[in-house]
Amino acid sequence: MLDKLSLKSLLLELFIVLIVASVIGFFFHQPAIAIILGLLVLIGWHFRQLLRLSHWLWTDRSMTPPSGRGSWEPLFYGLLLMQQRNKRRRSELRSLIQRFRSGAESLPDALVLVTEEGNIFWCNGLAQHLLGLRWPEDSGQNIQNLLRYPEFSRYLQQRQFTQPLVQALNNGQQMEFRVMPYSDQQWLIVGRDVSQIHQLENMRRNFFANVSHELRTPLTVLQGYLEMMEQGEMPPASQQKALASMQSQTQRMAELVKQLLTLSKIEATPAYEMRQQIDVPHLLEQVYHDATALSEGRHQVICDVDKTLSVRGNEEQLRSALSNLVFNAINHTPTGTTISISWQKTLYGAEFKVSDNGPGIAPEHLSRLTERFYRVDGARSRHSGGSGLGLAIVKHALGHHGSKLRIESQPHQQTVFSFQLSKAHILSEGH
Structure with a gap:
């Protein structure tokens, strides 16, 4: 390992040149001339080393400095060490930049x-x-x-x-x-x-505005009838009509609160509750009886159910999805409509389908039907007792089961609401 250049080494080099020149001059009886010539040789040698260094710095493309002798050896070696350090630093800097960019990309x-x-x-x-x-x-x-x-x-x-x-x-x-x-x-x-956050914020504002509106309407009706009764100016026949209307509005508010609680519960359901064994044919049998009672003979309800097809998931959520789809068909189609309920095994899994031959839904409404409180015909929906939350509940329930609601409608021909559960949800016959 070479030491750095020092004044001592320079003086030693000069002393050696003077001694050698003096000895040579002594033999030729010209010591002064020999010393001068020796100093000139030393200066010429230093000039040569300077020219080599200048050539390497400005002309030579090599990264390695030239080798040196004497006092120039530690200088050239120091330049070599500096080059190696710079090379390592450039490599470390490239690695650091690469890591920064990789981190920034992620x-x-x-x-x-x-x-x-x-x-x-x-x-x-x-x-x-x-x-x-x-x-x-x-x-x-x-x-x-x-x-x-x-x-x-x-x-x-x-x-x-x-x-x-x-x-x-x-x-x-x-x-x-x-x-x-x-x-x-x-x-x-x-x-x-932040598009999604912005959208969710708008949905939240619209949700609270819609809830306020939905609750304000029945409360206004109740308040109006109560004030009329308090004044004692209402005849008995009108009182009976008012009581029936108040009861209807109360039931509407209760149904709205129930639907809101159901939707909130579905949204908060953890994943581990999606492994229940569900007897879907039995669920559909209950839904069919409730649907015929709700229809009161105004519709023809047909069932085509695979009695052996059971699945794994969340029973309460699946019941909400099935019943909402069937009851929507009852509530939003006119008398004489035929409603078909299907639960069958397909090549891709298990498919549930509710279809009717009612008036149908215009294409511009299809993409928005699962929005909370969205109604195709607001007045008609309120008259039928709809809360505007049924399909939103279906959307979230199916999302927890890895499925999506499909809606197809041909006005005055057929409307179909369907979804499909993957093969992974189907229980084997041994279960």
Whole structure:
């Protein structure tokens, strides 16, 4: 291992040259000239080493410095060690950058690194997907030229980043932007897709507004009749009519509360309660009797049930799904409609189907039927006692069983509500 260059080694080198030159000069009886020549040789040798170093620094493309002798050996060796250290550091830096980028790619947020002027010098894959950026094509581009939103530009220009900015994009997504200083004169822009949160918040507001409206209507009816009775101005015949209406509104509120509790319970049901053994044919037998009682002979109800087809899941939720689908067909189809109930094994699992030949449903309503409180005909639904929550309950119950509700309707021909449970839910005959 070489030591660093020191004054002692330089003086020793000079002393050796002077001694050798003096000895040579002594033999030729010209010591002064020999010493001068020796110093000139030493200076010329140092000039040569300097030229070698300059050639390596400016011309030679080799990463390894030239080898040296004497006092230049520790210098060249030191340069070699420095090159090796820099090489290791560059390797570590590349590894660190790679780990950073790998970690950034796995984050659930869009990340964009920009200068304070807004020029992009890196972005992750999610930023390319959510914001439409391209990498490395957009390197050096100003982000305000690529995200052309006045609110976003003002947010960057004002440089008040204590609060995030929620920006609606042209594709309908809601993005939440946060900007943080990343390093000297650089910013880290973090974008998160909050479309689902925004949608859930809107659904929550609509839900409470709908619940308030649904409860306010029967309460207003009850309050009006009670005030009339309190004033004693209502004849006996009108009192009987008022009592019947009050009882109907009370039952409507009770049914609404019951449906809300059912929906809340279904949403909170843990996964381990989905392993019950369910005798679906027996459930459908009960649902059939309840449906015929509800119909009071106004509909023809036909059943086609595989008596051996039982499944695994949550019995209470499946009962709610089956009964809501059948009772909806009873409540929302006119007298004389034929309603068919089917529970059969298919190539893909077990299929439940409720079909009717009633007036049907217009196509623009089909995608929204499972929304809470959505009604195709609000006045008719309220008259039949519907809460607007039945299909929402069906949707969540089926979702817990890994299934989806399918709705098909041809106006004045046939309407079909169906779902399918996978083969994994079917119980073998041994069970």
